[in-house]
Amino acid sequence: MRIGFTLKLNPDKIAEYDESHRAVWPEMLALLKQSGISQYSIFRRDAELFLTFTCEDFEKTWSEIEKSPVNARWQAAMAPFFAPMAERKPGERFPMWQEVFYLD
Amino acid sequence: MRIGFTLKLNPDKIAEYDESHRAVWPEMLALLKQSGISQYSIFRRDAELFLTFTCEDFEKTWSEIEKSPVNARWQAAMAPFFAPMAERKPGERFPMWQEVFYLD
Numbered sequence: 001m002r003i004g005f006t007l008k009l010n011p012d013k014i015a016e017y018d019e020s021h022r023a024v025w026p027e028m029l030a031l032l033k034q035s036g037i038s039q040y041s042i043f044r045r046d047a048e049l050f051l052t053f054t055c056e057d058f059e060k061t062w063s064e065i066e067k068s069p070v071n072a073r074w075q076a077a078m079a080p081f082f083a084p085m086a087e088r089k090p091g092e093r094f095p096m097w098q099e100v101f102y103l104d
Numbered sequence: 105m106r107i108g109f110t111l112k113l114n115p116d117k118i119a120e121y122d123e124s125h126r127a128v129w130p131e132m133l134a135l136l137k138q139s140g141i142s143q144y145s146i147f148r149r150d151a152e153l154f155l156t157f158t159c160e161d162f163e164k165t166w167s168e169i170e171k172s173p174v175n176a177r178w179q180a181a182m183a184p185f186f187a188p189m190a191e192r193k194p195g196e197r198f199p200m201w202q203e204v205f206y207l208d
Contacts, residue, residue, distance in 0.1 A: 002145055004145070004147035004154060006149070017204070018204050021204050021205040022204075022205075024205065024207075029207060032207055033207070037207065038207070038208065039143070039207075039208065040205070040206065040207040041106055041108070041156065041203050041205065041206050042203070042204050042205035042206075043108035043154075043156070043201035043202065043203050043204070044201060044202055044204045045110070045199060045200070045201040045202070048201075050108060050147075050154050050156075050201060052145065052147070052154075052156060053207075095149060096149070097147035097148060097149040097152075097154060098147065098148055098149070099145050099146070099147050100121070100122050100125050100126075100146050100147070100148045101125040101126075101128065101144070101145065101146035102144065102145050102146075103128075103133060103136055103137070103141065103142070103143075103144040103157075104142065104143065
């Protein structure tokens, strides 16, 4: 399945966010791969982020990532960069976007 | 290069947009492929669209697509579904998002 969701940055933290994502920790990249994530792009326009990747089962994959101490350290390092998310629908972990078209 | 941009739908045309994208014309799919587009996903949340694909050179690819009568017919069919785009920056064809992270 191809996943898409949005997050928001603090407008004064954009440069730091970009910089940290040019140098994601090797152990964080390894965790993502081990958890079944591939073709993971993060797009940004101003302070808005669109995150998209491929995985077998989003809930399973993300739950596995969240159990990792590496992820806990990464999220703690990233937390100051984020603004509150857009409104979520019931049961949503993030504001999720549905794939309505795909061409390989 | 991996491209990302956003478009907006008329809120009362969402179902028709989704339906048309479950049955994109074979000649339109062929045009996209011939123009060098691959891994093309369109994500939707409510009336917002995020379009992302891979190509060698976005301006060259899109200019080629725009020369095609197939594309002209497709865009004419889709036009009633779209609301005005979000504000564009100087020189932008669409509201473009920059890829700030990629993991294969």
